[in-house]
Amino acid sequence: MNRTTDPATSVRIEDVTGQQEQTFLQRLGQSQPLWVTVALLVIVLVMSWLQPQAFPTADNFFNITRNFAFIGIMALGMTCVILTGGIDLSVGSLMGFAGVLTGLVLQASAIPVVPPTGEAGLLAWVAILTVTGLTAALFRWWIGGTAAVIAGLTMFLAAFVTAGLALQPEGVVWLTLPPGSIWIVATLAGLAAGMLAGAVNGVFVAYVGLPPFVVTLGMLAAARSLAIILSQNKMIYDFGPDAEIFYWLGGGQILGIANPVWVLLLATLVFGFVFNFTAWGRYLYAIGGNENAARLTGVPVERTKFQAYVVSGFTAGIATVLSVSWAGSALNAMGQGYELRVIAATVIGGANLMGGEGGAYGAFIGAALIEVIRNSLLMAGVDANWQGTFVGAFIILAVLLQKVRGRARD
Amino acid sequence: MAVLQLRGIAKHFGAIEALKGVDMTLRAGEVLGLMGDNGAGKSTLVKIIAGNFPPSAGEILIDGEPQLFHEPKDAREKGIEVVYQDLALCDNLTAAENVFLGRELWRQLGPLRILDYRRMYDRAAELFKELKSETRPRDLVKMMSGGQRQAIAIARTRLSEARFVLMDEPTAAISVRQVVEVLELIRRLRDSGIGVILISHRMPDVFAVSDRVMVLRRGTKVADKPVGETSPEEVTGLITGAIQAA
Ligand SMILES: Nc1ncnc2c1ncn2[C@@H]1O[C@H](COP(=O)(O)OP(=O)(O)O)[C@@H](O)[C@H]1O
Ligand SMILES: [Mg+2]
Helix, strand or coil: CCCCCCCCCCCCHHHHHHHHCCCHHHHHHCCHHHHHHHHHHHHHHHHHHHCCCCCCCHHHHHHHHHHHHHHHHHHHHHHHHHHCCCCCCCHHHHHHHHHHHHHHHHHHCEEEECCCCHHHHHHHHHHHHHHHHHHHHHHHHHCCHHHHHHHHHHHHHHHHHHHHHHHCCCCCEEEECCCCCHHHHHHHHHHHHHHHHHHHHHHHHHHHCCCHHHHHHHHHHHHHHHHHHHHCCCCECCCHHHHHHHHHHHHCEECCEEHHHHHHHHHHHHHHHHHHHCHHHHHHHHHHHCHHHHHHCCCCHHHHHHHHHHHHHHHHHHHHHHHHHHHCCECCCCCCCHHHHHHHHHHHCCCCCCCCCCCHHHHHHHHHHHHHHHHHHHHCCCCCCHHHHHHHHHHHHHHHHHHHHHHHHC | CCEEEEEEEEEEECCEEEEEEEEEEEECCCEEEEEECCCCCHHHHHHHHCCCCCCCEEEEEECCEEECCCCHHHHHHCCEEEECCCCCCCCCCEHHHHHCCCCCCEEEECCEEEECHHHHHHHHHHHHHHCCCCCCCCCEHHHCCHHHHHHHHHHHCCCCCCCEEEEECCCCCCCHHHHHHHHHHHHHHHHCCCEEEEECCCHHHHHHHCCEEEEEECCEEEEEEEHHHCCHHHHHHHHHCCCCCC
């Protein structure tokens, strides 16, 4: 063997690459949220100059911010899912399902339960418990203890809701709620509906291992159809004794800023904190970066992925409740097409659809940019239907930009 | 005296028999060189000991007690640390975040437990220094050379009081000077009473630090003897099959 290993002359790779430590400015320059913020400011300046009477007004500011709050809140939950390399196509449909449920609880001022009485009720409970038991047993044998508990609970709730839907109206008893507690229960019902649907997504993606695209596409169809069944295809608008206080949640304002915007601001801070300062947040990034490495180093990959879908369902639930409250009515068509706007907001804000990249501020600023563009088009007298074209082009452009940046780095 | 024992470990992936009834003993303060051709089953053996997947047959014993590892954490709690062949790194995280992945350091902030980045960065910097690597804790792994990546994977094994350290090709991607450092580290681990398995294709490295050499060929153990009683020539013959068994 003829090895020349004179340490003085051998150049180590890291001596070369080591020079490439990024300066703070370089890192900032690569930050997509920063560029989106700049783009946003430019649009705002141009519009203020073009439309000095209409655009830079307190009213318009109020409207724009409130409009993007709903998308922004959901974009934060979506970011969790996208960080793991997944996708949640069901959030728009979840709004329909959770919205109708919230509306019904308000309208009836009561909560629906399926009593185990009568032939149908007994049968329903036998079915619920059987399905729950079978699911738990199957998961226990197939995957393990934790998965069995999670899948069993999810299945129990899903079966309970399904039984209620199948047996209504005769087989369902409405437990009347005292005024003052109705809006709380309705809000919780909306949040729980979102989380439950998210849990179903999560079980199939994380524990069963099905592709997120397929699972959440299925949920997109199922949740919308449940919303239509549940609403009997009617608009729900008579919100009962707690209507006033419920309307305030999403329709009110504090210090001149719409309540949904406050919720978005708070949620952005909370998610920003979670992403950066908790292990759970770092696990989302690790799973998206290299799922196998995350597993080998002891990251609870399945549990974390499951939770990401539950969080996405939860933020969809928050947006739903605020949206129903602001509109003063619940429609089964609520949130139609929102999944695309939410995904667009996260991607434009710098989230990488391959996983491992993205953040809370990005979701916020991405949602803001989309809404400001829509608003500007309206003010410029452009047909609002062009918005879809813009959103579509922006998604592709944002992904293209990531690819170009990725190539520049390698 | 800690002892890691394998008894009749077998593993098949569908029709592929990666391991066919392998026995092994690793004592504290001993370095076992594990050699074999590509596909011989070395990495599979490491992954079984590390709790990545269960063996199809056979058992793992530590100090005579049978172990059931469901996940890597279980093995780690028993003092088993691993440097994986593909290093198991997340490119999108920093060097220090990778070192501490799955066992982050905390501090209390009011009612909240938050990640203690400062302590993680400081500790990672210490470990890299100890390994004589120029790896910077705050840099993203994406931009790193093979040597720096290797240093991160090795640094992980130094986080806790390990009893057994398994290194799967730890010197495959690094410079000659760093190989010397890794071999030196292995000697230090041995001297502090840790049992080490070194998987390597580099005959001189294995003969430089190992007390024993074990050879796998197509999933079967064909040799396991003290280095003093064998030679690079014999081991080469065992790996290729020119020598059946020794
Ligand atoms: N996860 C797996 N699924 C299927 N086959 C595998 C898997 N891991 C390893 N193998 C097979 O097992 C055999 C041994 O592989 P490995 O342990 O990686 O060998 P070595 O590390 O000695 O090169 C090879 O034939 C390989 O293709
Ligand atoms: Mg290998």
